[in-house]
Amino acid sequence: MLEIRNITKKFGKNLTAVQDVSLNLSHGVVGLIGHNGAGKTTLMQMVATLTRPSSGSIIFQGQDIVRKPQAIRSRLGFLPQDFGVYPNLTALEFMQYFAALKGVRDPARIRHLLEMVNLHDQAHRQASTFSGGMRRRLGIAQALLNDPDILIVDEPTAGLDPEERLRFRHLLSELGFRKLVIMSTHIVSDVESIASQLAIMRHGKLIAFETPEQILEQAHGQIWSAQMASDEYENLRGKVQVLQSQKQGNRITLRIAHPHQPCAGAEHAAPSLEEALMAQRYASQEIAA
Structure with missing residues (x-):
């Protein structure tokens, strides 16, 4: 058209x-x-x-x-x-x-x-x-x-x-x-x-x-969830792309965009479209750098 x-x-x-x-x-x-x-x-x-x-x-x-x-x-x-x-x-x-x-x-x-x-x-x-x-x-x-x-x-x-x-x-x-x-x-x-x-x-x-499905597929394996103590989070946050952090008691729950396991205990998570787009953005920035 x-x-x-x-x-x-x-x-x-x-x-x-x-x-x-x-x-x-x-x-x-x-x-x-x-x-x-x-x-x-x-x-x-x-x-x-x-x-x-x-x-x-x-x-x-x-x-x-x-x-x-x-x-x-x-x-x-x-x-x-x-x-x-x-x-x-x-x-x-x-x-x-x-x-x-x-x-x-x-x-x-x-x-x-x-x-x-x-x-x-x-x-x-x-x-x-x-x-x-x-x-x-x-x-x-x-x-x-x-x-x-x-x-x-x-x-x-x-x-x-x-x-x-x-x-x-x-x-x-x-x-x-x-x-x-x-x-x-x-x-x-x-x-x-x-x-x-x-x-x-x-x-x-x-x-x-x-398509949204293609973008989600490309982000497969790049989104992680993890839990850690506050001091561990402070050491990690400058090394990886943190998409979301939430304090729960004395621990912090994270969503992270990274091509490999970003920290011990991190597990693969199904990405939302917004997370997939952010992972794509971070990947292109790393390539440009």
Whole structure:
């Protein structure tokens, strides 16, 4: 559906935000993972035609949208990280305004989307009074007005409470059944259960594009659990990558990322996706060093 070919984006002479990234994307939820400043937002803005790459091409249905941005704009929905609402508009008026901008003239479409994001009971309430989660859901509704083939959401669960985050993930998962959903986040749990593929970025580069299962398999045998006294922990902590530590009585329980047994008594542990990604990161840092 979407092919990104050797995309690079430079700001001035000294800052390269995205460097030579290539991806082939189809239906499903793609998690775009990386630390703050990894280049995720810049990459999404280029796909959304909000900024032009310095070099490379983005192909949608056979057309290079860098040269012909209109080829994708009518088939695209976008929810930026900082999504604001007009203070004097109700949720319904907000949706009607964006429907007019997008050329959507079906009132039933607006009602359907408000129901889908569970805001139909709040349609006549001013959007400025909504909670963060409600604004996010309203943002998704406006992004879906034109029934897009591609939905791009940037850090969609930032600032949401656990219940809102769970509801939002479920909504994106269902959308991924029939659309391409590109979801940027640095919160691994947001994509752990819904992403069909993960694109991992670091310092503007794409370092991996794999399924969650593949990433977990690569971390097999590299995650350890151990218990030890506090003084033993102090001696060990500077020598290995400690993922988690918890004090229990006079002992400390650890989770450690290491290619070999890090200490006496350490046992293999099944990695979570977040631990697998951290193990991958530490391994790449050691290779670079």
